[in-house]
Amino acid sequence: MTQTIDLNKLSQHVNQLFVLLCQFETVLNQESTILKSSDLSSLSDITLEKESLTQKIDLEFQVLNKQLTPKIHSLNELLESDFFQTFPTELQKTIQETTEKIVQCSDQNLANGMSIQALSNINQTVLQLFSGQNPQNKTYSASGKSKITDNASRTLGKA
Numbered sequence: 001m002t003q004t005i006d007l008n009k010l011s012q013h014v015n016q017l018f019v020l021l022c023q024f025e026t027v028l029n030q031e032s033t034i035l036k037s038s039d040l041s042s043l044s045d046i047t048l049e050k051e052s053l054t055q056k057i058d059l060e061f062q063v064l065n066k067q068l069t070p071k072i073h074s075l076n077e078l079l080e081s082d083f084f085q086t087f088p089t090e091l092q093k094t095i096q097e098t099t100e101k102i103v104q105c106s107d108q109n110l111a112n113g114m115s116i117q118a119l120s121n122i123n124q125t126v127l128q129l130f131s132g133q134n135p136q137n138k139t140y141s142a143s144g145k146s147k148i149t150d151n152a153s154r155t156l157g158k159a
Helices: 007-036 043-067 075-080 082-086 089-130
Strands: 138-140 146-148
Touching: 007 043, 007 089, 075 082, 075 089, 082 089
Parallel strands: none
Antiparallel strands: 138 146
16 A cells, blocks of 8 residues: 555544544434424524534544545445554454444434424424315326325315
């Protein structure tokens, strides 16, 4: 390999990434708790905090990737490389824990996103019912896309 890896810098950036991922996981857990509650008012605050941490994690990934050789583009590739076994045991452990934390955060973020989508669908259906639209009445355009029929002017009765 033409470029060697500075193990001190690599260790520093992997540790920083791990700390950021732990903070991100905490925010994801808070978001999950909020999604399970009846009061979603603090969800926007959590979203801002999540966005800020995502940017920090992205920057740390960019710095970390610069520490890797041109043949290795990710931590997973680093784990599978031949010279990974030459790293100090503590660094190997930290890199493995960091990749596991990445997967955990990704899974939790996906689960939270699915919950948000489900809540959005429920809200849309309730709004349609309150506006007098029947969510079951759909028509299809020439392109095959479904459209909800316009029954918004339907009244419940006359006074």
